[in-house]
Amino acid sequence: MNYLPSDSRYQLMRYNRSGRSGLKLPAVSLGLWHNFGGVDTFVNSRDMVLRAFDLGITHFDLANNYGPPPGSAEETFGQIIEKDLRLYRDELIISSKAGYTMWDGPYGDWGSRKYLVSSLDQSLKRMGLKYVDIFYHHRPDPETPLEETMQALDFIVRSGRALYVGVSNYPADKTREASKILRELRTPCLIHQPSYSMFNRWVEDGLLTALKEEGIGCIAFSPLAQGLLTDKYLGGIPEGSRASKTHGFLKPADITDDKLAKAQKLNELAKSRGQTLAQLALAWVLRHETMTSVLIGASKVEQIEDAVGTLKQLDFSNDELQQIEMILDS
Numbered sequence: 001m002n003y004l005p006s007d008s009r010y011q012l013m014r015y016n017r018s019g020r021s022g023l024k025l026p027a028v029s030l031g032l033w034h035n036f037g038g039v040d041t042f043v044n045s046r047d048m049v050l051r052a053f054d055l056g057i058t059h060f061d062l063a064n065n066y067g068p069p070p071g072s073a074e075e076t077f078g079q080i081i082e083k084d085l086r087l088y089r090d091e092l093i094i095s096s097k098a099g100y101t102m103w104d105g106p107y108g109d110w111g112s113r114k115y116l117v118s119s120l121d122q123s124l125k126r127m128g129l130k131y132v133d134i135f136y137h138h139r140p141d142p143e144t145p146l147e148e149t150m151q152a153l154d155f156i157v158r159s160g161r162a163l164y165v166g167v168s169n170y171p172a173d174k175t176r177e178a179s180k181i182l183r184e185l186r187t188p189c190l191i192h193q194p195s196y197s198m199f200n201r202w203v204e205d206g207l208l209t210a211l212k213e214e215g216i217g218c219i220a221f222s223p224l225a226q227g228l229l230t231d232k233y234l235g236g237i238p239e240g241s242r243a244s245k246t247h248g249f250l251k252p253a254d255i256t257d258d259k260l261a262k263a264q265k266l267n268e269l270a271k272s273r274g275q276t277l278a279q280l281a282l283a284w285v286l287r288h289e290t291m292t293s294v295l296i297g298a299s300k301v302e303q304i305e306d307a308v309g310t311l312k313q314l315d316f317s318n319d320e321l322q323q324i325e326m327i328l329d330s
């Protein structure tokens with residue numbers, strides 16, 4: 001069946017400016033880390049991408065190594081582009097990354113210019129694209145000079161392979177250094193992609209301030225703590241869930257009694273606000289003015305619909321924020 005996007009796709013979504021750039025991203029973005037690989041069902045992956053686009057999600061986040069096997073999420077996404085979205089390329093913000101192990105030998109990992117440029121060429125081929133909108137260095141490299149990695153990002157933009165660049169998993173001090181180098185090269189850092197959720201608050205200790213001061217946007221990954229901040233694990237580990245899969249990054253040992261007790265209390269609070277726990281968790285991440293987008297994952301279309309429903313109720317009273325702090329500290 002030929003895909004025709006919904007005419008109402010821009011009505012519900014909010015679009016937030018990324019730092020001091022000209023680019024706006026949807027408040028909810030979709031990541032293809034899990035559930036879009038060669039081991040997954042193509043029809044479901046396609047349904048999720050197209051439903052997301054129909055709901056105003058214009059931003060899809062990938063990386064060279066997403067799968068499994070590594071590279072296969074980009075191949076899946078490339079097939080969806082080819083089949084359904086080629087006409088809408090100018091309405092899409094597609095990102096990829098390199099920084100984790102991708103191929104054998106000294107040039108398939110970390111942050112050298114050799115790795116970043118050749119990896120992005122491979123990603124473009126897998127996705128059938130001429131350029132990505134955002135290219136990230138995926139994690140800091142303790143050995144390669146930061147100048148080399150940032151010069152590689154600058155080259156990637158100047159050579160037309162990407163429109164913007166960003167960094168991921170960089171601590172605050174290294175982010176400031178990277179931003180300074182990129183500014184001097186006149187390819188400003190568009191965005192930072194850190195992990196952030198109610199269960200993982202490291203960005204509050206300096207990174208968000210650095211991003212605000214540097215004029216860099218922020219897109220928070222794993223805002224649902226891979227599913228722990230939903231009601232899914234409250235009654236055990238369901239069949240087919242991420243924690244039940246051998247290749248999933250959420251392990252049964254991560255589902256502790258302490259986290260479940262907190263999730264249970266947060267679930268009650270969410271209900272009192274007329275929200276699901278996932279919606280409460282996403283609204284809470286979006287409460288920061290520096291937060292450009294929450295980068296969710298999904299295994300079903302309904303999860304994407306649930307996430308977009310967050311936008312109906314983003315405000316918190318001071319009392320609700322205090323209750324959340326008390327639950328997280330308990």
Ligand SMILES: NC(=O)c1ccc[n+]([C@@H]2O[C@H](COP(=O)([O-])OP(=O)(O)OC[C@H]3O[C@@H](n4cnc5c(N)ncnc54)[C@H](OP(=O)(O)O)[C@@H]3O)[C@@H](O)[C@H]2O)c1
Nearest residue numbers: 031032033221222224225226227230241242296297299303
């Ligand atoms: N830069 C980095 O280093 C890095 C690292 C990790 C991720 N990321 C990016 O961030 C994206 C999101 O990461 P993530 O998948 O860990 O995010 P997440 O949103 O915290 O977790 C997504 C998982 O939560 C469950 N879920 C989502 N919505 C739900 C709902 N409404 N009700 C019940 N369960 C729900 C699903 O699990 P089930 O599969 O069990 O249904 C889903 O796969 C990735 O795709 C990737 O693009 C980046």
